[in-house]
Structures are given as structure tokens and as C-alpha cells.
Amino acid sequence: MSELxxxxxxxxxxxELAGLRERFVLDxxxxxxxxxxxALPAHVPGRVEDVVRRQWGELRIRSWDESGWWTAPExxxxxxxxxxxxxxxxxxxxxSTSVNVFKALVAAVRMAGEGRDEILVDATTFxxxxxIAESAARMTGCTLRPVAPAEVGPALSGRTAAVLLNHVDYxxxxxxxxxxxxxxxxxxxxxxxxxxxxxxxxxxxxxDEHGVDLAVGxxxxxxxxxxxxxxxxxxxxxxxxxxxxxxxxxxxxxxxxGMRPGYEPASGAVRGRVGTPDILSMLALEAAxxxxxxxxxxxxxxxxxxxxxxxxxxxxxxTPAGRVESVTPAAHAERGSQVALRCDDAGDxxxxxxxxxxxxxxRHPDVLRFGFTPLYVGFADVERAARVLGETVAG
Amino acid sequence: MSELxxxxxxxxxxxELAGLRERFVLDxxxxxxxxxxxALPAHVPGRVEDVVRRQWGELRIRSWDESGWWTAPExxxxxxxxxxxxxxxxxxxxxSTSVNVFKALVAAVRMAGEGRDEILVDATTFxxxxxIAESAARMTGCTLRPVAPAEVGPALSGRTAAVLLNHVDYxxxxxxxxxxxxxxxxxxxxxxxxxxxxxxxxxxxxxDEHGVDLAVGxxxxxxxxxxxxxxxxxxxxxxxxxxxxxxxxxxxxxxxxGMRPGYEPASGAVRGRVGTPDILSMLALEAAxxxxxxxxxxxxxxxxxxxxxxxxxxxxxxTPAGRVESVTPAAHAERGSQVALRCDDAGDxxxxxxxxxxxxxxRHPDVLRFGFTPLYVGFADVERAARVLGETVAG
Numbered sequence: 137m138s139e140l141x142x143x144x145x146x147x148x149x150x151x152e153l154a155g156l157r158e159r160f161v162l163d164x165x166x167x168x169x170x171x172x173x174x175a176l177p178a179h180v181p182g183r184v185e186d187v188v189r190r191q192w193g194e195l196r197i198r199s200w201d202e203s204g205w206w207t208a209p210e211x212x213x214x215x216x217x218x219x220x221x222x223x224x225x226x227x228x229x230x231x232s233t234s235v236n237v238f239k240a241l242v243a244a245v246r247m248a249g250e251g252r253d254e255i256l257v258d259a260t261t262f263x264x265x266x267x268i269a270e271s272a273a274r275m276t277g278c279t280l281r282p283v284a285p286a287e288v289g290p291a292l293s294g295r296t297a298a299v300l301l302n303h304v305d306y307x308x309x310x311x312x313x314x315x316x317x318x319x320x321x322x323x324x325x326x327x328x329x330x331x332x333x334x335x336x337x338x339x340x341x342x343x344d345e346h347g348v349d350l351a352v353g354x355x356x357x358x359x360x361x362x363x364x365x366x367x368x369x370x371x372x373x374x375x376x377x378x379x380x381x382x383x384x385x386x387x388x389x390x391x392x393x394g395m396r397p398g399y400e401p402a403s404g405a406v407r408g409r410v411g412t413p414d415i416l417s418m419l420a421l422e423a424a425x426x427x428x429x430x431x432x433x434x435x436x437x438x439x440x441x442x443x444x445x446x447x448x449x450x451x452x453x454x455t456p457a458g459r460v461e462s463v464t465p466a467a468h469a470e471r472g473s474q475v476a477l478r479c480d481d482a483g484d485x486x487x488x489x490x491x492x493x494x495x496x497x498x499r500h501p502d503v504l505r506f507g508f509t510p511l512y513v514g515f516a517d518v519e520r521a522a523r524v525l526g527e528t529v530a531g
Numbered sequence: 532m533s534e535l536x537x538x539x540x541x542x543x544x545x546x547e548l549a550g551l552r553e554r555f556v557l558d559x560x561x562x563x564x565x566x567x568x569x570a571l572p573a574h575v576p577g578r579v580e581d582v583v584r585r586q587w588g589e590l591r592i593r594s595w596d597e598s599g600w601w602t603a604p605e606x607x608x609x610x611x612x613x614x615x616x617x618x619x620x621x622x623x624x625x626x627s628t629s630v631n632v633f634k635a636l637v638a639a640v641r642m643a644g645e646g647r648d649e650i651l652v653d654a655t656t657f658x659x660x661x662x663i664a665e666s667a668a669r670m671t672g673c674t675l676r677p678v679a680p681a682e683v684g685p686a687l688s689g690r691t692a693a694v695l696l697n698h699v700d701y702x703x704x705x706x707x708x709x710x711x712x713x714x715x716x717x718x719x720x721x722x723x724x725x726x727x728x729x730x731x732x733x734x735x736x737x738x739d740e741h742g743v744d745l746a747v748g749x750x751x752x753x754x755x756x757x758x759x760x761x762x763x764x765x766x767x768x769x770x771x772x773x774x775x776x777x778x779x780x781x782x783x784x785x786x787x788x789g790m791r792p793g794y795e796p797a798s799g800a801v802r803g804r805v806g807t808p809d810i811l812s813m814l815a816l817e818a819a820x821x822x823x824x825x826x827x828x829x830x831x832x833x834x835x836x837x838x839x840x841x842x843x844x845x846x847x848x849x850t851p852a853g854r855v856e857s858v859t860p861a862a863h864a865e866r867g868s869q870v871a872l873r874c875d876d877a878g879d880x881x882x883x884x885x886x887x888x889x890x891x892x893x894r895h896p897d898v899l900r901f902g903f904t905p906l907y908v909g910f911a912d913v914e915r916a917a918r919v920l921g922e923t924v925a926g
Contacts, residue, residue: 161588169592176588184583184811185576192757193556193571197564197890205758232806234780235630242670259792264781264806267794271777275637275670282792307790354807362587363600363810382666385629386659395702395895397654397677399662411627411659412749414812415758416579495592500790 140450140519147446147515153439157512159427160360166517166524168496171334171474171507174360174424183423187416208418209366209387209409215425216359216368219433220332220351221342226370228408229355229418233333233367234264235383236352237300239408240369241272242382244298244327244350247375252297252326253278258285262306265331269300275382285312292324299326303341304334304472307499309464311335311472315346322347333357338473338509339437343370350375358473358509361421369408376404385410427511439510440473447475447506447518454526463503474507479529488528494521535845535914542841542910548834552907554822555755561912561919563891566729566869566902569755569819578818582811603813604761604782604804610820611754611763614828615727615746616737621765623803624750624813628728628762629659630778631747632695634803635764636667637777639693639722639745642770647692647721648673653680657701660726664695670777680707687719694721698736699729699867702894704859706730706867710741717742728752733868733904734832738765745770753868753904756816764803771799780805822906834905835868842870842901842913849921858898869902874924883923889916 137145148154161176191203200206213227220227231239241255257269259282266282273280276297283291285301292299299321304311314330321328330351335341337358343351351370355361371379381401386392387409390400401407448462460477479485479502486498496506506521532540543549556571586598595601608622615622626634636650652664654677661677668675671692678686680696687694694716699706709725716723725746730736732753738746746765750756766774776796781787782804785795796802843857855872874880874897881893891901901916 161584163589167591173587173592173595175591176583181580181583181588185580188571188576188579188757188815189556192568193576194558196562196570197568197892199758200568231626231630232780232809234782234806235626235778238778262781263784263790263792263794266792267779267781267784270794271779275777356807362583363594364807364813365811366809367806382670383630383633384662384666385627386657386662387629389658389662393895395658397658397661399658399665411629411762412751412759414627414761414809416760416815417809417811418759420583420811497592500788 140453144515144519147442151439151514153431153435153510154514156427156431157514160512162512164493166494166521168494168506168508168513168521170509170512171357172497173356173363174358174509175512177360177424177427179426180362180420180423184416184420187419205415208415208422209413210406212418212422212425213368213405215422216336216355219428220336220370221340222344222370226373226405227368228405229368229421230366230409230413233331233352233354234268236367236369237265237268237331238272239381239383240329240350240352241269241298241300242276243379244329245272245276245278246380247378248297248327252295254295255280255297256288256291256299257282258301259283260305260307261300261302262331262333265300265302285317288317289320292320292326294325296324296326298329300329300331302331302334306334307476307503307505309472309474309476311339311470314341314348318346318348334472334474338440340433348372355421359421360424360427362417362424365417365421366414371405371408376407379407381407383410387411431511436510440508441468441471443508443510443513443515443518444471444473444475446515447508447522450519450522451477451525454522455529459529460504473509474505477504478502479504485528489524492524492528494524535848539910539914542837546834546909548826548830548905549909551822551826552909555907557907559888561889561916563889563901563903563908563916565904566752567892568751568758569753569904570907572755572819572822574821575757575815575818579811579815582814600810603810603817604808605801607813607817607820608763608800610817611731611750614823615731615765616735617739617765621768621800622763623800624763624816625761625804625808628726628747628749629663631762631764632660632663632726633667634776634778635724635745635747636664636693636695637671638774639724640667640671640673641775642773643692643722647690649676649690650692651676651678651683651686651694653696654678655700655702656695656697657726657728660695660697680712683712684715687715687721689720691719691721693724695724695726697726697729701729702871702898702900704867704869704871706734706865709736709743713741713743729867729869733835735828743767750816754816755819755822757812757819760812760816761809766800766803771802774802776802778805782806826906831905835903836863836866838903838905838908838910838913839866839868839870841910842903842917845914845917846872846920849917850924854924855899868904869900872899873897874899880923884919887919887923889919
């Protein structure tokens with residue numbers, strides 16, 4: 137056994153989260169793509185079967201009340217809340233991340249008030265955020281300004297209505313300084329909107345503590361909600377009365393079954409709901425959140441950093457010098473829960489890795505992306521992934 | 532056996548669709564709420580289990596390609612297409628009806644062109660359509676004018692950009708004249724947007740034949756897709772290049788995995804997609820559509836009218852004169868697949884009906900609503916429902 141393999145064994149033996157792996161369905165593959173689609177929690181199939189066979193098949197329409205379907209968006213929001221540092225009553229689940237970015241940005245511009253006609257967006261954002269921000273700007277009479285996150289400070293002005301930022305960059309894995317950037321946005325009198333897709337479930341977010349205004353995120357990465365599971369929207373409690381949704385569907389009405397012709401928004405986070413929630417996907421997510429029982433996000437973060445540190449060390453040891461280059465920051469304060477390696481012919485390399493049982497993903501044009509989900513990835517996985525990578529790029 | 536019960540037996544014996552009931556999970560209840568939530572098709576639980584255990588649990592991220600997840604929105608759209616009289620390539624599935632109304636109306640205003648600044652909406656519409664239309668009007672600089680469907684003709688003018696109408700009224704069950712109203716909208720140079728929630732799967736719609744521009748609908752009523760299953764959007768083929776979505780998420784990009792900062796819309800109906808599709812709900816719907824194999828919508832419509840005719844006859848025979856009054860038109864050309872009865876203390880009456888195994892629903896303030904899904908409702912069900920209703924309102 138190599139020195140690194142021995143180290144991996146010791147690290148796994150000392151890992152207090154190691155037992156959580158039993159909560160998931162996994163096989164012999166090293167699955168480093170949980171930042172794209174989280175693995176299946178073992179108890180989810182049974183819960184989904186109950187939703188389909190009993191709740192839908194037997195109770196049918198009665199389940200809207202009796203099985204708690206109607207209140208699922210806010211109930212599940214309250215399950216996500218502690219994972220992102222939010223008190224209850226501020227998150228609703230539903231729709232896709234893109235749709236929630238639209239709600240959040242339009243509402244942000246409407247909150248920002250007169251004379252503020254610019255939306256700043258992370259220039260290296262996951263594309264959909266930029267596309268949707270462009271539409272939100274167009275439909276609210278604003279101008280969209282893409283800026284590098286490091287240049288947000290100088291770009292802020294009295295014209296800034298809202299700033300849309302990613303907590304962790306989807307490509308590089310860089311973690312941005314949410315507290316400082318939020319404070320800077322607030323100092324300019326603007327609204328801070330954060331996309332948590334690549335941070336929620338992997339590291340502490342502290343939405344309430346840092347005074348974030350609005351946030352969105354998906355649930356199928358580190359929250360393991362299943363393919364295309366619904367996204368969520370956070371609206372800070374003291375802003376909820378001013379949240380003026382561009383998608384005021386009947387589920388956000390103060391009295392949805394009053395069937396009134398005039399719209400009157402509900403109080404609270406429910407105001408962020410739109411239409412009938414997709415119950416099967418939503419209740420699969422609710423079940424998936426059970427894997428967090430007794431797990432602290434701080435412990436997850438500590439293990440995540442240990443995993444990515446160890447991966448970088450193993451990659452340095454196993455790959456020929458200069459063959460791959462990490463584009464993920466070395467500093468812990470700037471690193472999410474993934475490592476992105478720049479590599480010639482990355483697309484082909486990833487194909488070969490997958491054939492050998494190491495699953496990451498390829499991001500155009502030249503990035504190998506490896507996500508580390510501390511709930512089910514161990515140190516032996518990390519050593520094996522780096523070793524197979526070394527053999528693949530050397531071969 | 533009463534004369535009506537005998538007639539019911541004869542009608543069931545002669546019903547060529549009677550065998551379809553075997554395709555569903557049903558019990559001793561008379562389920563007349565399929566216009567709210569369709570019953571569970573018998574093979575859906577097994578298919579959902581495969582999606583969860585094998586596609587998600589074993590193949591994980593590979594399923595986006597290997598299990599056809601990525602193309603599900605347009606593939607399932609093509610399954611719905613023949614049910615609403617559309618050729619392939621014009622429907623995508625995803626998001627809620629409310630979100631699709633927003634896409635359709637904003638896109639309609641943008642197609643309508645300069646000088647057209649009014650949106651007409653059915654004044655008795657299901658509320659969410661009106662709320663969303665108000666938002667679409669606000670965000671496109673239009674005025675929203677609620678009008679009774681009978682007054683659409685006189686209300687149309689050179690200022691009309693778009694008209695949003697329901698094919699069947701959710702409360703009264705009235706069927707509107709889609710061909711004539713669409714022609715009138717076109718004669719005024721405006722865009723016709725139809726909400727098919729209460730008609731698709733119950734009667735022929737003829738989208739292509741009648742030149743409808745845009746249409747939306749849900750899939751959890753007569754299409755039996757499951758609670759909150761995703762809605763769909765129809766964009767007529769020759770309008771697709773002009774469809775300018777207010778929700779241009781990355782799934783609608785010409786090259787979604789190119790991760791390009793600039794938005795360039797895909798060709799075709801795919802342009803109506805937004806974010807990552809909710810795969811569990813979506814593939815449950817796909818499975819549910821199998822119950823339509825070998826079934827013609829025309830045969831379904833013929834049985835639907837026979838069921839509602841017979842229900843009205845039984846209600847007249849079994850209920851004290853004047854105790855209930857149908858608000859659903861008697862003329863076949865004006866009747867959807869439901870019967871709505873105005874009734875004092877309708878809320879209480881519906882509660883008692885449900886206790887006795889006859890499930891319809893109550894719509895504020897005084898309507899008993901009974902939906903007839905010809906795929907699984909028979910004539911004996913109809914006779915029993917009317918008989919129990921008669922006993923309930925007499926008691």
C-alpha cells in the first residue's frame with residue numbers, strides 16, 4: 137500500500153461522518169459528481185412509493201390536506217433553512233433556479249426604488265443567471281452590467297438596484313466572500329441576491345447572520361433531492377412585505393381558495409410561491425433531507441476541506457508535473473467543495489476516467505470538475521480518483 | 532333495480548371504453564374529481580420506481596443522456612400533441628401552468644408588435660390566469676382588460692395585443708367556441724392564447740386545425756400525470772422563431788452546454804424551456820400518458836357527453852325540484868366534461884357526499900363540481916352519484 141493510500145485509510149478511520157455513507161445508495165464507483173446530481177438516499181425510493189401508491193393512488197385529492205401536499209413548499213423550505221443559516225419562515229421551495237432568479241431580481245429592483253436602474257451580475261456566473269438577469273433588466277427598465285466579483289465594489293453606485301452573485305463559482309469552485317460582498321452592496325443601498333447552488337449543503341452560508349436580502353438555490357446537488365428537484369427562494373423576513381413578485385400565481389394569494397378575481401399577496405415567504413407544486417419531485421426532496429438528521433454543516437465543511445486538500449496533494453503526487461493545473465483556490469477561505477483542474481483534452485480525459493469508475497464532469501472548454509460531497513465521499517475514494525487520473529493522463 | 536340503474540347497466544355494457552378502467556387504480560369510491568387530480572394509472576408506480584432506483588440511484592448523472600432525461604420536455608410534449616390536435620415539435624412540458632401563462636402572454640405581446648398595448652382576459656377565468664396576465668401587462672407596458680368571453684368580439688381592436696381565454700370554464704364547465712374566438716382574435720390582428728387545463732384529454736381541441744397561436748395547460752387533470760405534474764406550452768410552428776421568452780433559461784439556449792455568456796435561443800418549441808426539468812414528476816407523467824394508447828379523443832368526447840347527459844337526467848330524477856340547478860350549459864357544443872350544480876350550502880353537501888363515497892369538489896361560493904373522466908368513470912358511477920346526491924340534499 138502506498139503512503140497516500142495508508143493515509144487515506146487512517147483519515148477514513150478517524151472520520152466522524154464516515155457512517156453517513158450508509159444513508160445512500162452507492163456502488164464501487166467513486167462518485168465525484170454530487171455537485172451536479174447528488175446520490176440517491178437509501179430511504180427515498182420507499183417514501184416516493186408511498187407518495188405514489190397511497191397518497192396519490194388511494195387518497196387522491198384528499199392528500200392536498202391529509203398528506204400535507206398543500207403546505208409542502210414552506211414546510212420543506214423550513215427544512216432547508218438551518219442548512220443555509222436561516223430561521224424558519226423565510227424559504228419556499230418550488231420552480232427551477234432560473235425561475236427563482238427571475239422572481240428575486242425583479243422583486244429586488246422593485247424594492248430598490250426610484251433612480252436605481254442597474255443590475256450587476258457576476259460576469260463568470262453560471263450562464264442561466266446571466267440570461268435571466270438580462271431578461272429581468274429588460275423587463276424592469278434596467279441596464280445589466282456584468283462585472284467580475286472582485287470588481288463589484290468599484291462598480292457599485294447610487295444607480296445600483298440589485299447585485300446577483302454566486303456563492304461558489306460553478307466552474308472554478310472559487311468561494312466568494314458573502315459577508316463582505318453583501319455588506320458592500322448594502323453600503324451602496326442596493327439589494328444583494330445570492331445564488332447558493334454550489335454552496336448549500338457543502339458549507340455554512342449564514343444568510344440571516346450576514347443580512348442577505350434574497351437568495352436562490354437548487355436542491356439536486358449537495359442536498360441530494362433528485363434530478364431536477366425543485367429550487368428554493370429565500371426572502372429575508374423584514375423584506376417580505378415588500379416582495380412584489382413578477383409571477384403572482386394563485387398559490388401566493390392571501391386566500392388561494394377564495395378564487396377571487398383580484399390579487400392580494402399572502403404574508404411571509406409563501407408570497408414566493410407561484411403555481412401548483414410538483415409534488416412527486418418535492419416530496420422526494422423532503423425525504424432526501426432526512427439524511428441531514430444529526431449532521432452539522434460545520435462538520436461537513438471541515439471534512440470537505442480535508443477532502444479537497446487531500447485530493448490536491450494526491451493529484452500533485454500522482455500526475456506528471458504541468459499536466460493538470462488546479463483553477464480552484466488553495467486558500468480555504470476561497471474554496472468551495474470542488475476541485476477544478478485545467479487539462480488539455482479534458483473532455484476525452486473525463487470519458488476515460490468515467491470508464492474506469494471515477495465520475496466527475498467536464499466543463500467546456502478545458503476543465504475537469506470533481507465535486508466532494510462529505511456525506512458520502514471518503515478519503516480512499518479521493519486517493520483512488522487521483523491515482524486513476526494520474527494513470528489516465530500519463531497513459 | 533330502478534329504471535335508471537338498469538339503463539346504467541345497459542350503457543356500461545355497450546361502452547367500448549369500459550375496459551380502460553382497468554388501466555387505473557380505483558376503489559369503491561365514485562371518483563368525480565379527475566378534473567382536479569386524475570386517478571393513478573396502474574403502471575405508473577413501477578415506472579417511477581425504476582426512475583428512482585435505477586435511473587437516479589444506479590446510473591445517476593449518466594441518465595441525463597442514457598435515460599433520456601435531457602430531452603424529456605420535448606419528447607413528452609410530442610406525446611401530448613395528438614391529444615390536443617397538434618403536430619409534433621410544437622409542445623414542451625415543464626414548469627407550472629402559471630409560469631407558462633406568463634411566458635405565453637409576454638411572448639404574445641412581443642409578437643403583436645408596435646401600437647398594440649392591451650391584453651384581454653376572460654373575466655371569469657381561473658384566478659391565476661388573471662393574476663399572471665396582470666403581471667404580464669404591467670411588465671410589458673400593456674393594459675389588462677377583463678371581458679366576458681361573449682364580449683371578446685366587441686372588445687377587440689387595433690390596440691389588442693393578445694387575448695387569453697379558457698377553453699372550458701373551471702367553475703361552470705362551459706365550453707367556449709375556440710375556432711370562432713380564435714378567428715375573431717386573428718381578424719383583429721391579435722395573438723390568441725388558450726388555457727386548455729379543463730379540455731385537454733376530455734375533448735378534441737384542434738390546435739393546429741384552428742390556427743391557435745399559443746396554448747398552455749396542466750397535465751394532472753384529464754391527463755392523469757400526478758399531483759402538480761408539469762404543465763405544457765404550445766407554440767405554433769410558424770411563430771416559434773418569433774417566440775421571445777421572458778424566462779430565457781439555459782435549457783432554451785441553442786447550445787446549452789456551451790456555457791456561453793450570451794443568450795442565443797434554440798430553434799423550435801425547445802425555446803419554451805427554462806431551467807432543469809423536474810424529472811420525477813415529468814417521467815411519471817410520461818408513463819401516465821401510456822393509458823392513451825389506442826384511445827381516440829373523439830370516442831372519449833362521445834362518452835363524456837353521454838355521461839354528463841345521463842348525470843343531468845339522473846339528477847333531475849333524484850333531487851327535489853329546485854334544490855340544485857345546473858350552471859353547465861345543456862347544449863353539447865357548450866359543455867365540457869364536468870357538471871356544476873349550484874346548491875345552497877354546497878360546501879356542506881360536498882362534505883357529506885364525500886363521506887358517502889362520492890367525490891367531487893366544492894367551488895366557492897355555492898358550486899358542487901363533478902368531473903367525468905371517460906377513461907375510468909362509468910354509467911353506474913353516474914347513477915350512484917346522482918342517487919346519493921338526491922338522498923343527501925333531501926335529508
